[in-house]
Amino acid sequence: MQREQVDVLIVGAGLAGLSTAMFLGLHDITPLVVERRQSTSILPKARGQNPITMEALRVAGVAEAIYAAIPPGKPAITSVVSESMTGKVFHDHVANRPDFSRFSPERPGMASQAMTEAAFAERAQALGTEIRFNTFCEEFEQDDEGVTVTLRSLDDDSLYQVRAKYLIAADGIRGKISKELGIDKHGYGFLKAVTAVRFKADLIDVAGDNAMVVHYIQNPNIPDGAGVLVSTDFVGEWVANMSADPDRDQAGTEEIIRTMVGIPDLDFEIIDSTSYDYAHQIADKFQEGRIFLTGDAAHVMPPTGGQGGNTAVQDGYYLGWKLAAVLKGQASPALLDTYDVERRPYAEVVCTWQAANLAERRRMDEVGEVLGKPMDHATMMFGYSLMKGAFVPDESVDAVEFENPAAPTGRPGARVPYAELEGTDGPLQPRTLLGPYFMVFTVADNGVERATTTAKDFGIPLKAFGVKSVAPLGAKPSATVLVRPDGVVAWRGDDPTDIARALRTVLCRERELALA
Numbered sequence: 001m002q003r004e005q006v007d008v009l010i011v012g013a014g015l016a017g018l019s020t021a022m023f024l025g026l027h028d029i030t031p032l033v034v035e036r037r038q039s040t041s042i043l044p045k046a047r048g049q050n051p052i053t054m055e056a057l058r059v060a061g062v063a064e065a066i067y068a069a070i071p072p073g074k075p076a077i078t079s080v081v082s083e084s085m086t087g088k089v090f091h092d093h094v095a096n097r098p099d100f101s102r103f104s105p106e107r108p109g110m111a112s113q114a115m116t117e118a119a120f121a122e123r124a125q126a127l128g129t130e131i132r133f134n135t136f137c138e139e140f141e142q143d144d145e146g147v148t149v150t151l152r153s154l155d156d157d158s159l160y161q162v163r164a165k166y167l168i169a170a171d172g173i174r175g176k177i178s179k180e181l182g183i184d185k186h187g188y189g190f191l192k193a194v195t196a197v198r199f200k201a202d203l204i205d206v207a208g209d210n211a212m213v214v215h216y217i218q219n220p221n222i223p224d225g226a227g228v229l230v231s232t233d234f235v236g237e238w239v240a241n242m243s244a245d246p247d248r249d250q251a252g253t254e255e256i257i258r259t260m261v262g263i264p265d266l267d268f269e270i271i272d273s274t275s276y277d278y279a280h281q282i283a284d285k286f287q288e289g290r291i292f293l294t295g296d297a298a299h300v301m302p303p304t305g306g307q308g309g310n311t312a313v314q315d316g317y318y319l320g321w322k323l324a325a326v327l328k329g330q331a332s333p334a335l336l337d338t339y340d341v342e343r344r345p346y347a348e349v350v351c352t353w354q355a356a357n358l359a360e361r362r363r364m365d366e367v368g369e370v371l372g373k374p375m376d377h378a379t380m381m382f383g384y385s386l387m388k389g390a391f392v393p394d395e396s397v398d399a400v401e402f403e404n405p406a407a408p409t410g411r412p413g414a415r416v417p418y419a420e421l422e423g424t425d426g427p428l429q430p431r432t433l434l435g436p437y438f439m440v441f442t443v444a445d446n447g448v449e450r451a452t453t454t455a456k457d458f459g460i461p462l463k464a465f466g467v468k469s470v471a472p473l474g475a476k477p478s479a480t481v482l483v484r485p486d487g488v489v490a491w492r493g494d495d496p497t498d499i500a501r502a503l504r505t506v507l508c509r510e511r512e513l514a515l516a
């Protein structure tokens, strides 16, 4: 059987797989992506990018394309809990949302999953990724040196093998790779069976012309008293999500849509419908040897809160640089063990956040009792800081998993704060300087030269900036701060000569990190 060799094989050209491909491409690693579909998704699924995702997409060079991929209408979001589209509004998520501009230089994006996947595919290909559509991953076998994957071309049914150093399982909620690896999943499990009905109706007079409109309907006259109405990429095209019922006929579906919109004689045309399950499920581990789970293959959450797609994109951001550093010989393979340690705790929290939102918005009290109330939105999004992983802990500070984003500590393991520094050549904003490189902010006289020389010795990309004080980053004013390519603070200290020791730890060159 014919056999190709690649560094990384990615199964799945969804948000997770394509994101991982882009972030590998930024580091000159060009993976092969295989996808059983004929193209990227054309279905109206996840919509919207949070500012953290937009920061990552800025690094990937695709932020402007995503901001531009806005559906028709006014560039604004409606997200409310209401009796119907025309009825009483119980809660306005946008009006009550914290001001995210305090925490990030990026604003939320509004692109649909279809537009996002298309933009990612184009960018990944421009960076050297090959995407092979109509290609099914049949089976795989890993050993100490790599993974042998058997692929089937769905064009001519031929089988062939690819030998990869690493395999990314970005194969989604129904993907088989995690099952075949014997990785169990935990969580609340099944939450609700849902039918999504796409329909055409002229609702501009009642919905307004915001580009993105979501109504979480709470109304005793629809099944289970709750449903969701969502706009799509096309003017006059909507999706009504309602509790599934195999016995419901067309007239029953039409009645529910009219109640959700709140117009008893609404004129509309049903285009199609699909059914899917809401679930809360997290893999017990995100890595098995040379195979990594990303996106829905690793964590499944209901869509209430819109983080499923965002978390999938971010997995690629946080994994990509590590995998590239190992493949390029800059880091020891032990660095890859930190992917699970760093990402899984976040996935646990975000899955629970979305399921708790579902419980609140769709009145599923039994779920709320188990999963509790949703955490504060801004804290969930901006407050996560690593308890273990690829950084040098600062023992003088108490580590917490979620910080108050309004008072960031900037401790190693936390995201570098959104703060302005006075650079020797003018103001600097670390979060707008993020890129596929480490960064150093230093007050020391020879700090920039020292950091640059150390980076050369290590063979890693690094940008060093001389500043007058790093106090805005939460460090001692005269300290030096090292930031990872994903914007996480890796180390801070008084002496820039310690950067070398810090990098050896972060890149796992000398000793394994204490991850257990």
Ligand SMILES: Cc1cc2nc3c(=O)[nH]c(=O)nc-3n(C[C@H](O)[C@H](O)[C@H](O)COP(=O)(O)OP(=O)(O)OC[C@H]3O[C@@H](n4cnc5c(N)ncnc54)[C@H](O)[C@@H]3O)c2cc1C
Residues within 6 Å of the ligand: 011, 012, 013, 014, 015, 016, 017, 034, 035, 036, 037, 044, 045, 046, 047, 113, 135, 136, 137, 138, 170, 171, 172, 173, 174, 175, 176, 196, 276, 294, 295, 296, 297, 303, 305, 306, 307, 308, 309, 310, 312
């Ligand atoms: C109807 C619907 C509405 C949703 N709405 C929202 C929302 O509003 N907000 C939100 O955040 N999330 C929403 N989601 C969830 C969101 O779409 C997912 O979180 C996101 O798609 C995850 O991306 P992924 O890349 O991990 O998986 P996927 O997008 O599922 O991609 C996995 C890919 O792997 C491919 N694949 C699987 N097995 C193989 C194989 N053996 N060989 C080759 N290819 C394979 C699949 O064809 C698929 O393209 C929704 C999901 C659905 C279904």
